[in-house]
Amino acid sequence: MNRVAITGMGVVSALGNDVETFRRALLEGRDGLQPPEGLEDVPKGISVVGQVRGFDAEARLGKDRLPLLDPFAQFGLAAADEAIAMAGLDLRADPEAGQRTACIIGTGGAGISTLQDGFTRLFKEGKSRVNPFTVPRAMGNAACSHVTMAHGITGPSFAVTSACASANHAIGLGFHMVRGGMVDRAVVGGTDALVNFGNLKAWEALRVVARDTCRPFSKDRTGMVVGEGAGVFVMERWDDAVARGVPILAEMIGFGMSADAGDITFPSVEGASRAVRACLDDAGLAPTDVDHINAHGTATAANDATEAQVIRAVFGDHTDRIAVTSTKSAHGHGLGAAGGLELVACIVALQAGVVPATLHVSEVDPDCPLDVVTNAPRRTAVTVALSNSFAFGGLNAVLAVRKAG
């Protein structure tokens, strides 16, 4: 089995539209949640969102491409461009390498804003035609396909969808493909563009959105905050990365998944615990090896208390020595992008020796007995970090990374 190095990452998010801005924001404890901007109308039940702002699509992607790109594909492609450039790869120039590269990009909402624009024209404005590219813009594999086209990736490529766990499933699958030798490298991650009126109405209707802001593990939490963005990575065989002499950001070491086969929205301690244990087994880790967990931490009443039980169940007494955080408090719940944004946050933690803060915590809920890094980043050595994603529909995916070197 190949050791797997992460040699590139890219991010688009409410905390910034490149890795360096995102990193600084996390290390400074900046809050990216604000009232929605640029919408004609905002649902009453939505106070703040983790909206991508100041994203210059034309400058990043070129004007010619934009008619075919829903925002979810724009975010995914921009993050992939950054990750591939960081890894110093030019697959277009090396068709054989392109064939030995996989591309897996997860998404939850796919082209939901393109569909909404079409329906608005038909049913609200009374027009008879929709955007001619509605189908190729909205399809769930659009982001993945555009990444392959832009970069000459001609190996195994597809999109995955598992709501809030989409990115972790995509990243984990790519990791296993490189580790097992099916491909030499993989471009993997998740993307979603969710701050639009129709989607915000859908979340409002489910009655799980925070009244004020995202307060994971806090006693006074009132729900999740919708976010968006993309987090994309380049993974390759460790020996290739060393031979190429590129900086290794982190080592990808574990991936575990499970299904609750329980409730469509309520999480299960048993199901999620199996995913965490499967990840530890996959990585060859003992529970005591884990220093930090970037939690699913949505700040719903149900998730956070369940997740605390999951962590207690798997890690026992060692739980008290694990610095737990939910960066969703700063960038919102990116759904299909969440695992991507949060793996970038984990890698920042490994590199900087700083665990990003869980913002907006007034008092840690006694029902969430964890060492939550509250309100300000914490300086502490981090060698091994986990990133949890427990999706609606009971589909769980957990990743493990280790500090490079």
Next chain:
Amino acid sequence: MSDLEQKIYDIVVDKTEIPRERLSREASIKDLEISSLDFVEIVFAVEEEFDIEVPYNANTMDADFETLGDVIDAVAAEVAKQG
């Protein structure tokens, strides 16, 4: 019993199949074992029926609505606001 109360009980029976005789102003939502998803559906149906918006958040459900009477009062208050 007011029409409003009756209509709300009809909606609860329709969404949950709980026998009508178990429903009263004093009935506890927890004791009736109404799941949070059923409750979301109930609130939606009530809002559609009365053309109102009920300030309900699943995360704070226990604190906001303990009994069916609490729901009925909240709906009555919103209906009164509509004038």
